[in-house]
Amino acid sequence: MGIGSLFRRKKKDKKEEVEECHIDINSDDCDGCEKCIIACPNNVLMLKDDITAVRDPQVCKSCKVCMAICPNDCITVN
Ligand code: SF4
Ligand code: SF4
Known part of the structure; x- marks a missing residue:
């Protein structure tokens, strides 16, 4: 807490503005195999x-590992 935590929060907000990641999941085609969830190195999915x-x-880094591993082509990351 205190001034230190205020500075950290401000820095984090700025980072979130810069790193935009958009993940689309086609839920109609997803069969819940969990391959993408297991493969994601940043624990973005559930x-x-x-x-x-x-x-x-x-926390998504746009690495697209989830896109590559999905057998049903459900995921788009941009
Ligand atoms: S793009 Fe990478 S970091 Fe983002 S959800 Fe997919 S596997 Fe995880
Ligand atoms: S890998 Fe594809 S089909 Fe499997 S849970 Fe993820 S989005 Fe659904």
Whole structure:
């Protein structure tokens, strides 16, 4: 807490503005195999109601590993 934490928060907000990542998941084609969830190095994805959902888009690095591994071509990252 205190001044130090205020500075850290400001810096984080600035970083989030710069690193924009958009993840689209076609939930109609997702069969919940979890391959993308397991493969994501940043723990961005999660299973929700048996389909993949985005847990935290702020930590996505746009590496597109999830796109590459999905057998149903459900994921688009840009
Ligand atoms: S693009 Fe990379 S970091 Fe982002 S959700 Fe997919 S695997 Fe995770
Ligand atoms: S890899 Fe594709 S089909 Fe499997 S859970 Fe992820 S989005 Fe769904």
